[in-house]
Amino acid sequence: MNDIRNIAFIGAGNMTQSIVGGMCQSGYPAKQIWVSNPSSAKLEKLESAHGLNTSNDNHHVAKQADVIVLAVKPQLMADVCSDLAANVDLSGKLIITIAAGIRIPKYHQYLNDDQLTVIRVMPNTPSLVGEGVSGIVSDERAQASDKDYVTDVFNGVGETIWVADEDELDILGAVAGSGPAYFFEFMASLKKAAVELGFDSEKARLMVQQTCLGAAKMAQHSDLSLEELRKQVTSKGGSTAKGVEVYQQADIDNISSDAVKAAVKRNQEMAELF
Ligand SMILES: NC(=O)c1ccc[n+]([C@@H]2O[C@H](COP(=O)([O-])OP(=O)(O)OC[C@H]3O[C@@H](n4cnc5c(N)ncnc54)[C@H](OP(=O)(O)O)[C@@H]3O)[C@@H](O)[C@H]2O)c1
Incomplete structure (x- = not known):
């Protein structure tokens, strides 16, 4: 500085x-x-x-x-x-x-x-x-x-x-402020899936958290869009494609959009309390 x-x-x-x-x-x-x-x-x-x-x-x-x-x-x-x-x-x-x-x-x-x-x-x-x-x-x-x-x-x-303004800060708060909780929710569910299929809790947690960190670092070090990165690690007809298909069928884009909008609304309501 x-x-x-x-x-x-x-x-x-x-x-x-x-x-x-x-x-x-x-x-x-x-x-x-x-x-x-x-x-x-x-x-x-x-x-x-x-x-x-x-x-x-x-x-x-x-x-x-x-x-x-x-x-x-x-x-x-x-x-x-x-x-x-x-x-x-x-x-x-x-x-x-x-x-x-x-x-x-x-x-x-x-x-x-x-x-x-x-x-x-x-x-x-x-x-x-x-x-x-x-x-x-x-x-x-x-x-x-x-x-x-x-x-x-x-x-x-x-x-x-x-x-630009405090309305935009409410949106940033709903993505980056609340985001760690969304990621923990997703990580916990992925860990549960591994445990359900027989992994012990410790190993399941390790594989989930390290995968999350690794994916974030790949995104950080790449010029590709997140969609391109996703495609790059998904071979056609392979096992990843099958898994991704399940998320897409559940309309993950809409789920995220609804989650962020709900958090923005709550940020706006809370600002009214002061
Ligand atoms: N932690 C986060 O992830 C996060 C994220 C975004 C924004 N923030 C904001 O950052 C602010 C601080 O959060 P924090 O997590 O650091 O909270 P915190 O750990 O509870 O710290 C608040 C500190 O304020 C002290 N304090 C209480 N009364 C005071 C007074 N009259 N004068 C001076 N200091 C006083 C407390 O002292 P005692 O413990 O001795 O009472 C405590 O050390 C909050 O407004 C929060 O909304 C936090």
Whole structure:
């Protein structure tokens, strides 16, 4: 990363630990990272792993920073933001939020300042193991340099995808955010099929998870479309063709389309709760 700013994370949970880990691994100076959390155990772990700055006081870390990452649970966000706004001069600071479901205009309300630049990032759970997809959207105040900065920070835990607006972020959430659950559902069913035919559970799991990883890596390293890749590993009249036929007869495209639409609808409903 070329653009190094003083950055403060409010909340030292799982996601903050992963993001901060990614930043430090890519050489971001730990002395320019602050993290706050009400309890101390997670802070001590972060401090000893990376040598960054920690505090139990949100105000203290926010005052040190040019960039504030709001990383508390969504239901705490309104209180945490209004407390920050009442005690810290936030003008000129870049606000990043990773909370699910809360739209950008709400932050202007919570932070009592409609001039603040807010960038909303939606990382998915595999970010916790450095293989995430983060959807990112900003309000019109964000400068190109702010966008590049946020992209660099979240590239530390996987891939980043900028979207046009928060409606599109709901769609990304329904594919990439919910996607790990869809894959686990499919993997579990494939594993059950292997067990049903006599494999022990451990071997069945190993073959399924490694096949999933292998297929993902083949897709990652290939210029072919996913449809072409599928055709390439399916000989005409062979056993794979027979298996694929069963999925196609069950109309897997429609199943996926219905699943994503149901998740988008729920994302829209949840945004209404805030
Ligand atoms: N995990 C994911 O896969 C994922 C994916 C996308 C988005 N997100 C979003 O990321 C945010 C954090 O998620 P997470 O999984 O990291 O949650 P988490 O592990 O529960 O972390 C939340 C942290 O916030 C701390 N906290 C509570 N009250 C606070 C306060 N007043 N001030 C400062 N910190 C406070 C908690 O401390 P204590 O434990 O000491 O109470 C906890 O360490 C959430 O908004 C979530 O929607 C998470």
